[in-house]
Amino acid sequence: MNQPLIQVNQLTKSFLVNRQTLTAVRNVCFSIESGQTLGLVGESGCGKSTLGRILLRLYEPDNGNIIFRGEEITHFSGKKLKEMRRHMQMIFQDPFASLNPRMTVEAIISEPLIVNGRGGTREQKKACAELLDLVNLPQNALGRFPHEFSGGQRQRIGIARALALHPELIIYDEPISALDVSIQAQIVNLLLSLQRELKLTYLFIAHDLAMVKVLSNRVAVMYLGEFVEIGDVDELYAHPSHPYTQILLSSIPCHDPIEERKRPPVILHGEPPSPLNPPKGCIFCTRCPKATNACWEQKPELKKIGRDHFAACLF
């Protein structure tokens, strides 16, 4: 077994909203081995993005620790934090909002190099050209501005910028959900080939379970700030154990109408409860079709149910 590149223990983060405490991430533990991908799925507002941002230390966690490359980085600051962040990059969801419209592509891609004082102007220019090749953009893109590119191309610019400092871990926050189907496939293939070539480690946040399956080695399912299930991708998709995972999987439409009619989706009633006021017992008990009285009172812990497969359900 490889040493995990990043390990997270008991991570908790709350925000104050109108003088009420909103716990966005509660007691989350996981690790990602070098060169692997962890897929993180969940509905909007369940805390996936917050978790990704805590890893980068864009938010301060309230509790718990983060161990990255064998060092505890939870309380890094100043120079050490900057040095650490070089190895960790993030790709954001909206390729239209995450690139500065007034900067040329060259300025965007070389900004991390300038900030970190890497090389002289000539070397930076050369690095930019190489990065464009890596993400399959034409060389004449360097002098152009973001508005001249389509969504998929902009996402490639964002990826080139993230790769500029040769990071080890890249956090993708829904990188493809704003793109069209035919473009999504292009970006997913690019991510797969970059991972192979550059031995990158990914945390891939998404809500599309089918995409996550293609990219990930392990998958974590998040609901209302907690992990309800985590495990090896094939194991988890073949034998989903938590009722929420089962319902999520059944809600993915397959493209075969005949099979589709045979397999009517389980319709989950209601909506996630407010994270300001989560249920006391199992967080899923308000919508779970299998919930019993015990679920409302007792909080289930993540427990091992197979080789590299953990779920938080009393049953």
Next chain:
Amino acid sequence: MAKILDVQNLTVSFSIHGQQLHAVRGASFDLYEGESIGIVGESGCGKSVAVQSLTRLIPSPPSLIQAGRVIYRGIDLLQTSFKCLRSIRGREIGMIFQDPMTSLNPTMKIGSQILEGPLYHSIFNRQEARLRAIELLHLVGIPEPELRFSQFPHQLSGGMRQRVMIAIALAAKPLILIADEPTTALDPTIQVQILALLKDLQQRLNMSLILISHDIGSIARVCDRIFVMYAGKIVENGSAAEVLNSPSHPYTQKLLGALPTLKSAHGEPLCTILGSPPSLFDTIAGCSFAPRCPLAMPICSQKPPPFLSRAACWLHSKTSEENQ
């Protein structure tokens, strides 16, 4: 069953900075009574413009309906008077828009938004209006409809707001319901709820449904027939089973190949369509998919393909000639 809507060669363009933007380039589709059809296509392919042009909802200028006929119960909606259109819009043809967050008026209570249309069309009288609105909220599965009646949109979640939008569209008991990407802005578990609700209401109220989506999966769940749209044209149509199980146009084939399913394995690269869709400003001489099509022949970029059997593709015309 009778044809309720027949759209022929609908062509819509916008004039932007003196340039012509061709949003819809001759789309044709039809809808029978009590049937549900799906129009699937990528963003910018003209699906929303096409359905909004049916009742001329897009202001003109900048838009210009250049050609086409929309025959609804013997009336050409593109030629008819605005007075006639007003009696059809919202009453006989209802519409649900994509974004439930922005399509409700934030300063109006839910109840008055539902009642605005029916009171205008004098379908409800003022005495029974409140009761009917609550009935509608109940019909679309909103818990505590009496409470919701006097709430504002910001007090409701996205799924709830989309249900309110459906209630508004259903208030006048339309014959045709057009749903333009009704689930795109919602979470997967809520998407399933809304699609099931639409399907159920369509069958119960015996409406015709046009569902617009970029997600083939959600169309497969609801629709009887599917129209595939690319660069402003319908490139393929057929029953849901035909289009999804044996796609006939290369674009549909590629599109289905690009979608991962739960059966695809980890690390397996997806099939991709090279390049991007054509610019809407260009005029296209031949088939709009030719530059990206792996099976393109010389004729594909010269002459527009004829619509044969199920798809607009030169490949099929070649095989049909050989058969003759």
